[in-house]
């Protein structure tokens with residue numbers, strides 16, 4: 001029997017899967033510099049609900065700057081970091097994810113983002129004059145992510161031939177839109193090298209928003225679940241962004257009446273290398289009614305979901321565990 005040295009590890013689910021699961025070689029790729037990218041994007045959303053974006057025009061240095069600031073923060077003494085927590089749900093969190101019993105080998109900073117003007121949850125470390133470089137890197141990164149998400153959502157409308165072209169992007173760019181930004185640090189966990197299983201970093205779930213934009217350093221850990229239920233590792237690529245469009249989407253999956261897919265994903269702790277990821281979750285205004293777009297409904301087609309607002313869906317989601325089926329209760 002293996003005895004885990006760290007008591008905290010006892011709480012975190014071990015996963016009986018090969019430590020270095022198979023890589024998926026065919027993650028859909030959307031090259032924004034190529035003609036036909038709108039169709040490629042729609043194809044990826046229908047097939048998997050997850051894709052990688054290249055030639056996005058965002059300098060890699062922008063992400064690297066924020067990543068370096070995040071690493072500096074996570075290297076602070078534990079007591080200093082905890083001054084910016086516990087998360088309510090925003091702030092600094094360690095191992096506990098949300099109030100419903102989910103735990104993982106992860107520490108994080110979670111920010112609420114408001115749109116007009118762009119602002120984010122303040123935390124005690126951000127008030128320090130020395131956090132000036134963190135603040136400016138964060139703001140620049142958030143602005144770049146907003147532009148990227150808006151471009152992708154317009155392209156999605158173009159690929160689906162939906163008018164107006166801002167049918168999706170207006171949902172997440174509006175003044176009342178509900179954005180969340182997460183900086184995750186999965187510390188290395190050398191004890192894993194001796195075990196024949198993996199440790200949960202962030203448990204399996206589908207994000208509930210409209211679109212999520214993820215960027216990580218070069219450490220592995222992210223896995224997605226394929227149609228046959230198997231888990232495959234997503235090879236990291238620090239120069240690209242990974243998009244969960246719909247997968248998450250209480251939004252898109254409903255807006256497209258099930259035409260777009262949503263993919264379950266999880267993060268496994270990496271034994272020898274720490275992983276840092278940054279994810280911007282784009283959500284609509286709480287009052288937004290989520291219903292299939294009429295343009296995407298065939299003659300006589302009925303919605304598969306009863307109508308609800310983003311606020312209602314979010315409230316229900318946040319009361320459940322990460323791995324619960326959250327859309328089920330809204331199906332007709």
Ligand code: GA4
Pocket residue numbers: 089097098099180182205206207208209281317318319321322
């Ligand atoms: C918000 C951003 C992502 O959707 C998410 C959410 C997660 C969940 O869906 O269970 C959380 C939420 C999100 C913030 C605080 C905690 C965790 C619900 C909740 C009450 C997947 C995430 O990473 O954090």
